[in-house]
Amino acid sequence: METRCISCGMPLRQPEDYPLGDTTRDYCVHCSRPDGSMKSYDEQVAGFAAFMVRTQGLDPIAAKSQAIEVMRRMPAWKDHH
Amino acid sequence: MSRRQQQKRETRDRLIAAGWALFSARGVVSVRTLDIARAAGVAHGSFFVHFPTREDLIIYLIDRFAERVVGAVDAHARAGATIGAVLRAHIGGLREGEDFYTWLIRETHLLPPPARAALTGVQSAVAHHLEIVLRQPENAAQLGDLPLPLFFNGWLGYLHHHLLNADLFAPGASLLERRGVILVAHYLRLVRINAR
Numbered sequence: 640m641e642t643r644c645i646s647c648g649m650p651l652r653q654p655e656d657y658p659l660g661d662t663t664r665d666y667c668v669h670c671s672r673p674d675g676s677m678k679s680y681d682e683q684v685a686g687f688a689a690f691m692v693r694t695q696g697l698d699p700i701a702a703k704s705q706a707i708e709v710m711r712r713m714p715a716w717k718d719h720h
Numbered sequence: 721m722s723r724r725q726q727q728k729r730e731t732r733d734r735l736i737a738a739g740w741a742l743f744s745a746r747g748v749v750s751v752r753t754l755d756i757a758r759a760a761g762v763a764h765g766s767f768f769v770h771f772p773t774r775e776d777l778i779i780y781l782i783d784r785f786a787e788r789v790v791g792a793v794d795a796h797a798r799a800g801a802t803i804g805a806v807l808r809a810h811i812g813g814l815r816e817g818e819d820f821y822t823w824l825i826r827e828t829h830l831l832p833p834p835a836r837a838a839l840t841g842v843q844s845a846v847a848h849h850l851e852i853v854l855r856q857p858e859n860a861a862q863l864g865d866l867p868l869p870l871f872f873n874g875w876l877g878y879l880h881h882h883l884l885n886a887d888l889f890a891p892g893a894s895l896l897e898r899r900g901v902i903l904v905a906h907y908l909r910l911v912r913i914n915a916r
Contacts, residue, residue, distance in 0.1 A: 648841070650787075650794075691840075694847040696869030708837035709844075712779070 645714040646670035646683055666715065680719050683710065732770045734760040739777045744819040748778055749830045775832045782838040785820060789813035790845040797849040803862065803913055804904055806853045807875065810846060811900040818896050822883045847872050862913045871911060878907050 642651045644667035651667055654660040658671035666677045669686075678686060687706040691697045697705070710716040721729070738759035742751045753774050757764045771777040792813030796806045814821050824831070824839055831839065850872060854863055863871065882903060886895035 649845070687844075690848070691844055694851055694868050695843065695872055696867075705837055705840045708833055709841045711837075712834060 644670055646677060646710075646716070647687070648713055670715075677715070680710075680716060683716075728769075731760070731762050731766055734762060735767060735770055735777065736781070740781055740820065743778070743781065743823060744817070747823040747827050748835070749827050775835060778832070778835045779838050781820070782824070782835060782842070785817045786838065786842040786845065788816065789842060790849065793846055793849045797852045800856060801853060803853065803859050804908055806850060807904040807907065808901065810850075811879075811896050811904065815894065815896045815900070818883070818894055822886065825880050826884060843876070866911060874911065875907055878910075879903065 642665070643649065644651055644665070646666045647670050649656070649667045649669065651657060651662075651665075654662055656667055657664050658666065658668050658675040658677075661675065664671075664675075664677075670678050670683060672678055672682070684703060684706045687709070688697075688699065688702040691702040691705060692699055710719075735756060739751075739756045742756055742759055753767045754764050756777070757767045760767075767777075771780065789810070790813070792809045793806060796809045801809075828836065828839070847868070851868060853859055854868065854871070882889050882895055882899060889895055890898040
């Protein structure tokens, strides 16, 4: 079973998948800030929603609701209220 | 592993296989936990030992399916592939779960919210890898100023129309097997991309 980002579930396979190439982290480059730290819940929702709007043309409010629903099942956000 | 643990593992595998087969054949909405338990040859109560709710199994199956679909596309995203190759890889990834996927899109609004979100997750992951491929200079040049959402939603629309009407396009056969290659070629022609 391969390692997955605890924030978005993406498989972590190569150094470029990790923040700043740091393979000791348990989250991916897309879920990190420029300084390598993991995005907060709100930043992650906003980022994921913006991604869906940009790539799939989703309505921003619907995208936010989908982002929240997807993240609900992720290890990093399971216990977030 | 003890005998008891082994049995437990086998029961779980049987429930997963039975759930996959039944959902693929009859869709998500109409299949009950009792049906799955019976098909797996286990007591009804055993189902809930492994999956607290029916939705947990549905989501588990969607997630495993998603891994295979995204895995297929991902292989091409990294290797510097053509747009056609990535779309064919998408079809290849969907192929072994063709019936399951068709039911998911057919019953989209009837899925429990977490399952719907899991499906959205699959599409997002595919879109992510597609974006990587489309950004590669050779591909970007072909895409021109065609917006990614238009390309992606157009592709899903074209693909889903055929899947949802598979009985008209490929009666008694796999739609993706029979028409997959031509679907990619025609779609690329539609968006005026060199179909390589």
